[in-house]
Amino acid sequence: MSHKVTATILLTAASLGEQVQDPALDMIVGIVLPPDSTPASDEYIVNFVVPVSYGWTGISMGGQMSNSLLFTMWPYNGEIMLGSRWTNDYVLPLPYAGPKITLLPASKINNTYINAIFRCQNCTVWEGGSLGSGDLDGTAVLAYVASTDVGVDDPSDIDSSFQEHNNFDFFGLDLSQAHSSSYSKYIGGGSTTSAPSGPSSTRVPPSTTTSAPQATQTAYGQCGGTGYSGPTVCASGFACIAVAPPYYSQCQPSK
Ligand code: HEM
Numbered sequence: 001m002s003h004k005v006t007a008t009i010l011l012t013a014a015s016l017g018e019q020v021q022d023p024a025l026d027m028i029v030g031i032v033l034p035p036d037s038t039p040a041s042d043e044y045i046v047n048f049v050v051p052v053s054y055g056w057t058g059i060s061m062g063g064q065m066s067n068s069l070l071f072t073m074w075p076y077n078g079e080i081m082l083g084s085r086w087t088n089d090y091v092l093p094l095p096y097a098g099p100k101i102t103l104l105p106a107s108k109i110n111n112t113y114i115n116a117i118f119r120c121q122n123c124t125v126w127e128g129g130s131l132g133s134g135d136l137d138g139t140a141v142l143a144y145v146a147s148t149d150v151g152v153d154d155p156s157d158i159d160s161s162f163q164e165h166n167n168f169d170f171f172g173l174d175l176s177q178a179h180s181s182s183y184s185k186y187i188g189g190g191s192t193t194s195a196p197s198g199p200s201s202t203r204v205p206p207s208t209t210t211s212a213p214q215a216t217q218t219a220y221g222q223c224g225g226t227g228y229s230g231p232t233v234c235a236s237g238f239a240c241i242a243v244a245p246p247y248y249s250q251c252q253p254s255k
Contacts, residue, residue, distance in 0.1 A: 018178040019047065020171040021243065022144070026051050028243060029059060029144055031173060033136060034183040040136055043121040044178075045104070045186055047220055048073060049248065050114050055151035056162055058085075063141035063170055065090060067128030069099060072162075073116060076155040080109050080116050083158045086127060095159045099123045104187065106221045106251075110228070113248055117220045119187050137176040143168055182253065186219055217251045224249030 019030030030047035050057045052075050062068025070085040070093050082101060085093035100121040108115045124131045132140040145165035152162035180186070215231040217223045223232050223240035225248040234240050234251035242249045 018173040018175070020173065022169065023244075025144075025146055025148075025167060025169075026244060026247070027057065027144060027146065029142065029171070031142075031175075031178050032183060032186060033175060033179045035179050035181055036137065040124070042124045043119060044123060044131070045117065045119050045183070046071070048114070048116045048118075049244070049250075050146070052109060052112060052114050053148075055147040055149060056165075057147070058145045058165065060143040060145070061123070061131055061140075062126070062129040063143045065093070065143075067126075069096070069123060069126040069129070071101075071120075073114065074152055074155055075109055075114055078109060080107060080114055081155065081158055082116055082118060084120075088128070092161055096126070098126065102187075104220075106218045108222050110222070112225070112227055113222070115220070115222055115248075115250070117186075132175045135175070136179075140173050140175050141170055142173060143170045219251055219253075221251050222248065223251050 019028060021028045028047065028049040032045040034041040034043065046059065048057070048059060048071070050073065054074075056072060056074040058073065059071045060068045061070070066088050068086070070087070071082065072085055072093075073080065073082045075081065080103060082103060084096045084099040084101060086096035087093035102119045102121075104117045104119060107117045124136065132138045145168040147162065147165045148167060150163055152160040154160040216233045216235045217231040217240070218235055219238055222228055222230060223234055224242065225244070226246055228249075232240060237254060238251040239254035240249050241252045
């Protein structure tokens with residue numbers, strides 16, 4: 001099968017831990033790790049911003065399709081459908097139990113973008129591989145994929161089958177720059193959540209389009225861009241950054 005790889009990668013050591021923006025595909029992948037610790041933490045936060053018009057999109061945390069922790073994402077009725085998958089071949093990856101995915105409240109979906117911000121626990125090691133090949137201060141090769149035109153077979157089902165992506169590209173992230181002392185703040189004060197584990201099927205309600213004038217946007221929430229009508233002022237410590245002008249601005253740490 002042939003693939004169209006159009007991406008030109010702009011690697012930025014951005015404030016959201018480490019992130020990569022693909023201007024051609026109009027997608028952003030960012031990752032934040034907890035501070036280094038012994039033993040090492042098994043979790044991280046991923047920020048995945050993609051056009052809502054795409055059929056489905058995905059991330060490979062190991063940089064290849066086989067033997068990697070894969071995330072799949074698509075919109076359904078104004079909700080974000082986000083799951084973990086795994087395969088050892090170039091075939092439909094199946095739902096993968098083990099990773100515990102929690103969409104954080106700052107996640108948003110509107111008529112233009114999905115902005116998913118999710119915590120993934122038990123996610124640094126998976127069958128056949130590990131993030132950064134086990135070095136959480138080294139360089140990790142990740143990949144993203146998109147099916148820009150064709151949706152999944154049943155978008156209401158997190159375990160839906162689908163056809164092959166028509167785009168993929170790789171990128172490297174310097175994990176040593178991705179650790180943040182604000183990690184527990186991002187996940188909501190470090191409280192433990194008790195969502196059921198197993199193959200994740202996580203949803204957030206559609207974002208509201210009206211907000212009180214004095215409302216401030218939360219960490220990594222949208223704060224501007226074409227068609228956006230929500231809060232444009234960020235919470236304390238965050239600044240509104242045009243990450244994909246003119247379409248999308250996001251609250252990112254101001255220092
Ligand atoms: C029905 C579903 C899928 C099929 C049939 C499929 C098939 C393929 C094929 C044939 C290739 C090799 C293409 C080439 O080298 O030109 C490939 C590459 C790739 N796929 Fe998929 N894929 C599927 C789903 C996924 C998903 C869900 C992800 C991640 C979330 C993913 C991630 C990748 C990546 C990162 C590559 C490039 C690196 C590599 O070759 O391992 N794929 N896929």
